[in-house]
Amino acid sequence: MGKTIVEKIISGHVGEEVKAGDYCVVPVDMLMCHDATGPLAIKAFREFERERVWDPTKVAFVLDHATPSPNERISGLHDMLRSFAKEQGIRFFDVGEGICHQLMLEKGMVLPGDIALGTDSHTCTYGAVGAFSFGIGSTDASGVLLTGKLWLKVPQTMKIVVEKGLTRGVYPKDLMLHIIGILKSDGADYLCLEFTGSCIDDMSMGGRMTLCNMAIEAGAKGGIVPPDEKTLEWVRSRSSRFFTPKLSDADANFVDVLHIDAATLQPKVAFPHAVDNVHPVDEAIGIPVQQVFIGTCTNGRLEDLKEAESILRGRKVNDSVRLLLCPASREVMLEAAKQGIIASLVEAGATLIPPGCGPCPGTHLGVPGEGENVISTANRNFKGRMGNNKSNIYLASPATCAASAIEGRIADPRKYLD
């Protein structure tokens, strides 16, 4: 019996052959902590009364969840991370650099075949480059800071085979919402999702990041795309570190296989208050929205901004709508500025907010009002997620969000693409 990518990555790390269901202790290639969960990890690490972390070159700290700081208390937490990073020699990304997951990939800190962890559930995004990555809590992170290791159960893998191409106006976000609608919020509990098929082969690295990012919304431990030439070219342009890409064997044991014909999909919208409450856009058309948010670790990359701009260019955001635009990183913002994308979106009426998580986790910036509807490119629409439990959040692609910003109501983006 062959092995899945994840079984191979873990076997390579522990130095013996392991299979799904085995428990093992793995060495970690990279650990990321951010401002919402990092302080607790430091607090726990201090309890070990150990001076140094196991390997500061394998740790990164990012300020992204509440940036720039909205208050004194959070400034204190930011400073705690800043000081600890300096003291330990940990790579640190301060306010305005961008969202942790975008930075980990963009800066070449996670490579194919790595085991990468982060104190954020969307750490599974790094599966896009063929790494086995997943979110952990702060105390688990403190254990990694101390030992460089984590115990885990080798997950089974579910293969998602996506064939044919997405049609015009339909994007990786729509595909992933469709998949979550099928699997539901716990359909992939404890599993790793492996995305393959001609649609994935043709998909950009950014699109693959969108898919892997939302694997957790079906309960998955991780998402992974088999690394191909595109992956290798992408990571080699960002890192000179040695890596060993892994691929699943043809006779690997998959717990399940889901086949999807991408050509049949239409734009999708997740209705409040659950990510798996997925409907075709037709069923959402006309629902009024007061706020539109384009950004996040799911859809704040250059291609997402371009996608929104292709619809908003030369048009105006509806008077009844606030359009918030938050590039995923400084690099994304700079490139979008150079290409005139930012200018075009701001001209249409977008409000630019600094790179980071923005309004998504509901700490500050863009908290919706009571009774308001928001359509967002984010990955979660739980009640209260954006800071107000009396507002409703719909999730969709950047294109659907852009079209909705024009109309002040949820709209099908395809009519703006002809």
Next chain:
Amino acid sequence: MSDLLLKGKAHKFGDDVNTDYIIAGKYTKTLNLSDLAAHLFEDIDPEFSKKLKGGDMVVAGRNFGCGSSREQAPIAIKESGVSAVLAKSFARIFFRNAINIGLPALVCDSDEIDDGDELEVDLESGFVLNISKDIKIPMEKMPDIMKAILKEGGLVPYLKKYGDFAAG
């Protein structure tokens, strides 16, 4: 470690209770962890924290603790004085986080428990006793490593004692 015999009243929830519902993101940016308790389950039941008595248990359906990796979720539950969380299934990260902070997260058929039932959990025997209904509900066996971590009261005391993961 935490007591082997836990006793308290059940507070029943449904399926898919996510970590945003357990503790909203806006409250998580603090190291004053006792402050979290007042906001436990606030977005789904604003009065919840007032209904709790020390030792009470949170009982839920499938996929309890899905969503964010925020450890503030099990911390808020523990800081509220809840002695254990019982559910049909847990989301992976929450399950680890709870055990890592020494909060028993136990898998059992929660359909056998109604809101307000008096419960007794014997961590050693592996059974939940529903005193109100006079039934014994078996709990799913926890992986050995988690049992060892819970026995020490969490991952920090565990690693302080053993220095590494090698001890089972």
